Each structure stands twice: as structure tokens, then as C-alpha cells.
Amino acid sequence: MPEGPSLVILRDEAARFRRRTVRRVEGNSKLDIQRMQGRRVVSVRSWGKHFLLEFSSFSLRVHMLMFGTYRIDEPKPDKPPRLALHFDNGTLYFYSSSLKYVEGPLDETYDWRADVMSPDWDPALARRKLKRQPDTLACDALLDQEVFAGVGNIIKNEVLFRIRVHPETRVGDLPPRKLGQLIAQAREYSFDFLEWKKQYVLRKHWLVHRKRECPECGSRLELAHLGTRQRRTFWCDHCQVRY
Template sequence: MPEGPSIVILREEAASFAGRKVLRVEGNARLIDVDRMRNQPVRAVCSWGKHFLIAFPTFALRVHFMLFGSYRIDERKPNANVRLSLGFAKGRELNFYACSLKYIEGPLDETYDWSADVMADAWNPRAARKKLSAQPDALVADALLDQSVFSGVGNIIKNEVLHRIRVHPESTVGALPSRKLGEMIKQAREYSFDFLEWKKAYVLRKHWQVHAKKTCPRDSTPLSYRKHLGRAGRRAFWCATCQTLYE
């Protein structure tokens, strides 16, 4: 599943479509009326966490890539059925595959809390702390994946942030010392920007410390692994030696 930084890359790559008119619409999307976008001008392309958004004058298209979604710009994915293809002048096109599509009515500001997006200029760590204080019994592994608190954080970022701050994923939010809670909030954003830099340089996997790894790079301890951890039921990798369990 693409995490927030990957959607930021898409937003940047698709920025040149702002101001262009959709001339052609095709694909196998069935849950929305794709013809609604035909002849509509793109006002802006933006993102909120894992959501890629194409804003038109009175509505927006939300693209969520789920687990296996992908996209291509100005080219087609070979041997794949396109979910949605938007064609523009001079042969330009945006192509989306295996994703969820939904229309957002009205201004995006009425739907999205930009302060929850860990990569947005409007990100508000104080608001994140307030939201976390309302769920003291939540596991930190679940809290980091809560998109209303940390929009854009996915499973890779979750695992790496908790290793970076030396916190066990089954620690509860309320049991974390105030300093550790602050570190978790800070690193959710900082690691996301590190992720973005590494992904752009095609070296992201080289920087993983625990995600999909077998040994802790700090103390050489074999990493613990669980296929389904917490309410979110996502994969977890952690070091039982250097990541403290707070409960």
C-alpha cells in the first residue's frame, strides 16, 4: 500500500496537469460516473495522507491505491486493465490501476483536516497529541496507523518510527512517558520526509532498519515478528532488546 510520501511524489509528478481540461475518459471503473470528468478543467492536484486528489470546479476525485494500486503518467501499464484513464491535449494522460475511486463534493477543506497530514505544511503536532490523549488504551502500533491522527503513515513508517524511538509496538499510548510520546509524534513526520528523500533516490529499502528485516542493526538481536498485530492487524517487526514495552 503506498504511504504518504509515495502520494506526495505522485502529486509532484502530476502537478503539470493543473489548468488542463480532461478531453478523454475511459477505464473499467463502475462505482462512479467517470463521464462527469469529461471536459472539466483540473483546478489543482493535491494529496492528503494516502489520498491523491484531483480537484475540479465543483467536486474532486479521490484516488486511494489500497493494497495493490498503481499509476502511470503518459504511458500505459502493459497487460493491465486500467481502472481510470484521463486524457488531455497533446497526448498526455493519467492512468490509474487497481485503486478505489470516489467523488468528493464541494470544497476539499470541508472534508479534510490538513493539520492531520504528517507531510503537510499545516501539520499540527499539538493537535496530534490531543487526539492521542483521547485513546490512552490504544497500542502505539495502532495509533500510528490512525489516519485521523497521522494521515499518511503506513506500516513501513510505523515499524521504522517505533524502532527509531526504541518503543515496543504493543506499548499503550497512555503508558508512554511524555517525552516518548513527543518523540513518536515528531518522528512520524521526520521519518516520512526521510522516506520521501530515500524513495526519490531509489534507496528506500537500503535504509530500512527493521521492516522486513531479521536482525536489529543496533544490537544484533534477532528481530521479533508478528503477521497480525493490534487492531489494525498489520505486520510488525521489532527488537525485544532495545525497544521498551510500556504498559
């Protein structure tokens, strides 16, 4: 599943279509995609794992789910797109993605303070939300899009190793300093992710995600599907403390 930093890259690449008119629409989506025919894109935005094309009275929300992808100008051979938007200056393609319309202003639907990639990100708000769910496991808290919009499984695993917290630690058991580190690193690692992905070196920087050996102590890493979301989790039982 593409995480928040990947959506920022898509947003920046698709910025060329801002103020451009949709000339032709294709795709196998069941959504009324022809609604966008002849409409002018007002802005290109992202929130968490959502890519947003804003028109004058509604927006298109694209969520790429687990296996969604996109292309600009170069369609995938022999695979029909879920959506193709043709502009005078190029074409935007989406595959295996969820499409939905958001009616009215985006500011009425999205709280930009929850997006870890947004300049409006509010760590104090994240702390208040976490304080209201003390029984939530750290591995689930980081994947809560209402708290950390844009954080996905890679970021979750890497952040918990960075701050040396066991994924099954309850949020309410975290010392205040560790809770602050969790919140800060959710954003900091996301921006590191963004820069590494732009340079095509993201995987080289993974410390525990999809790894077998702890880079700190050399112990064999644990792997299990943890939390209510049952997402694949990598951690070191020796270095990461269960509070």
C-alpha cells in the same frame, strides 16, 4: 499500500495536469467517470494516502488500497486501467485503485493539520487526539489516519524502532517525552522516506522493516501481526521498551 510520501511524489508528478482540461476518459470503474470529461483541473493535491484532483465543484479522490499503482503516459501492457484521464499534455492512469467523488470544497472534507506531509501539520493536535485514546497500542496509533494521515506500515515499524518503543505499548503508558518523540518522528521519518524514495534508495535505509537482525544489538527481530489492524510488525525485544 502506498504511504503518504509516495502520494506526494505522485502529486508532484501529476502537477503538470493542473489547469488542463480532461479531453477523454476511459476505465473499468463503476463510478461515473465520464463526469470528468471536458472539465478543467483546478488543483492537484494529496491528503495522507488520498490523491486528489480538484475540479470546480467536486474532486476525484483516488485511494490505491493495498496494490494500486499509477502511470503517466505509459500504460501497463495487457492490463485495463481503473481510470485513464487523457489531457493535451499526457495521460494519467490508475490501476487497482478505489475512486470516489468528493463534493464541494476540499477544505470542508479534509483537515490538513492531520496530514504528516502537509505544511499545516499540527503536532499539538496529534497529541490531544492521542491523549483521548490511552488504551490504544502504539502500533495502532501510528496507523490511525485521523491522527497521522499518510503514515503506513513501513513508517510505523521504522518510527517505533527509532524511538525504541515496543509496538504493544499503550499510548497512555508512554512517558511524555516518548509520546513527543513518537509524534515528531511520524513526520520526520516521513520526509526521510520521501527523499530516499526519490533517490530510489528507500529499502537500503530500512532498519527493521522486512529485516531479520537488529542493527543495534544483533538480536533476531520479532515478527507478528499486532494490534487491531493486525498489520505485520517487526521489532527488537531487546532494544524496544514496553512501557
